[in-house]
Amino acid sequence: MRVAHFADIHLGRNLYRFLEVEEDIAKLFKEYVQVAIEERVDAILLSGDIFDTPRPLIRVIHQAVTALKPAAERGIKIYAVLGEHDYPKVRDKAALTLVPGATVLSYEGVRCVKQEVGGKTYGFCGAHKTRFRFGERSKSRYLSTLRSMANEVASTHRAVILAHQEISQVFANSEDSIDVNLFPQVFRYIALGHIHGHREGALEGGRVYAYPGSLYYLSAQEVRKGEEKGFLIVDLDRDVPETHFIRSEPRPFIVIDEPVERVRARIEAELSRGNWGRYDKPLMNIVVRLPPNYKDDVYSMIEKAVAGRALYKVVVQRGHAEEVPRSVGAEVDEVAIIASIIDPRNPDDPEVRKAAEYIVRLKNALAQQGQQERIEELVDDILSLKIWDRVVKTELLTTSLVRRRGGRGLDAFIGGGQ
Numbered sequence: 556m557r558v559a560h561f562a563d564i565h566l567g568r569n570l571y572r573f574l575e576v577e578e579d580i581a582k583l584f585k586e587y588v589q590v591a592i593e594e595r596v597d598a599i600l601l602s603g604d605i606f607d608t609p610r611p612l613i614r615v616i617h618q619a620v621t622a623l624k625p626a627a628e629r630g631i632k633i634y635a636v637l638g639e640h641d642y643p644k645v646r647d648k649a650a651l652t653l654v655p656g657a658t659v660l661s662y663e664g665v666r667c668v669k670q671e672v673g674g675k676t677y678g679f680c681g682a683h684k685t686r687f688r689f690g691e692r693s694k695s696r697y698l699s700t701l702r703s704m705a706n707e708v709a710s711t712h713r714a715v716i717l718a719h720q721e722i723s724q725v726f727a728n729s730e731d732s733i734d735v736n737l738f739p740q741v742f743r744y745i746a747l748g749h750i751h752g753h754r755e756g757a758l759e760g761g762r763v764y765a766y767p768g769s770l771y772y773l774s775a776q777e778v779r780k781g782e783e784k785g786f787l788i789v790d791l792d793r794d795v796p797e798t799h800f801i802r803s804e805p806r807p808f809i810v811i812d813e814p815v816e817r818v819r820a821r822i823e824a825e826l827s828r829g830n831w832g833r834y835d836k837p838l839m840n841i842v843v844r845l846p847p848n849y850k851d852d853v854y855s856m857i858e859k860a861v862a863g864r865a866l867y868k869v870v871v872q873r874g875h876a877e878e879v880p881r882s883v884g885a886e887v888d889e890v891a892i893i894a895s896i897i898d899p900r901n902p903d904d905p906e907v908r909k910a911a912e913y914i915v916r917l918k919n920a921l922a923q924q925g926q927q928e929r930i931e932e933l934v935d936d937i938l939s940l941k942i943w944d945r946v947v948k949t950e951l952l953t954t955s956l957v958r959r960r961g962g963r964g965l966d967a968f969i970g971g972g973q
Contacts, residue, residue, distance in 0.1 A: 567612060
């Protein structure tokens with residue numbers, strides 16, 4: 556049995572409010588579903604965040620229907636789970652339930668299904684995203700549910716679980732991650748969603764986990780990280796599930812972060828290449844770093860440099876960590892001050908300094924308008940640092956002040972109470 560594994564499509568996403576982006580994503584999804592059909596898959600797996608919002612526009616629902624209808628008409632089964640972007644925020648039906656032929660697992664009572672292919676029975680179960688940061692009870696419930704589902708498909712030839720979830724093998728610092736080895740052994744292929752880049756790995760017992768990633772660049776941060784875009788074809792009948800990653804062709808995305816004196820030359824150098832494949836123009840995220848007293852119209856300058864050759868967004872960053880503010884004739888090192896607050900014992904530690912620099916940049920971004928994406932990226936960067944477990948546990952939560960002010964309840968919450 557062969558399956559196609561998609562995740563994090565984000566239909567309806569119009570990055571920087573360009574309708575072209577929404578249309579690109581819809582076309583790519585339709586195109587690669589057709590590729591899956593040509594690969595003669597028996598099922599299509601959708602591991603969450605198929606839509607960008609829980610209440611997508613009618614035209615966006617139509618995009619999903621149009622893409623998946625040819626597969627359903629050929630008898631290809633479609634199994635899905637909801638991601639946080641799909642799950643209704645109010646009492647309402649999930650939009651994925653409106654797609655003909657799609658079976659949304661672990662929603663409205665259906666947790667697992669079985670499918671006969673070539674005289675063999677295959678099991679498919681689904682688990683939506685769960686947050687574990689609120690305590691071990693939620694993780695225990697999640698694992699209990701996984702074990703219960705495993706029992707439902709224990710007698711099948713091969714079993715697969717779809718999960719829109721962080722795993723500690725990929726999200727080492729996430730409070731919501733879980734060790735993928737805790738998934739029951741019966742699940743030979745763990746079809747994951749949530750991260751927008753391709754990741755996969757082998758486990759003991761001939762098992763495999765995989766994130767296919769998204770088909771399209773959904774933020775400038777993904778470009779900076781060099782995330783692969785595409786989906787997976789998986790042969791479940793091998794001793795170890797065999798994956799084949801098929802790269803997609805998203806619109807080229809150029810990220811520029813330069814001081815104002817260099818930004819125009821950089822734009823012109825990037826656009827002079829002019830090789831955008833199937834697309835007429837690229838996307839551009841242009842971060843311009845300005846000195847505090849810069850007066851010229853940077854937006855007009857960039858508009859002239861681009862000259863209609865790209866879909867672009869400008870983020871103006873006035874002042875940054877390298878530019879130290881002055882006060883009463885003396886220099887104030889914001890990074891040093893914040894580093895001493897983060898970790899008074901080791902303020903010169905490189906990781907502490909890095910955290911302080913990111914916080915200064917976040918402060919500067921918050922002071923400017925039109926920098927929502929930059930703010931989100933900086934928050935992600937700050938939260939991804941590996942120092943927080945050490946700093947929070949040893950320097951903040953264990954202080955006598957926090958314990959005294961919080962009393963027995965907070966003391967128990969942070970792990971020191973009885």
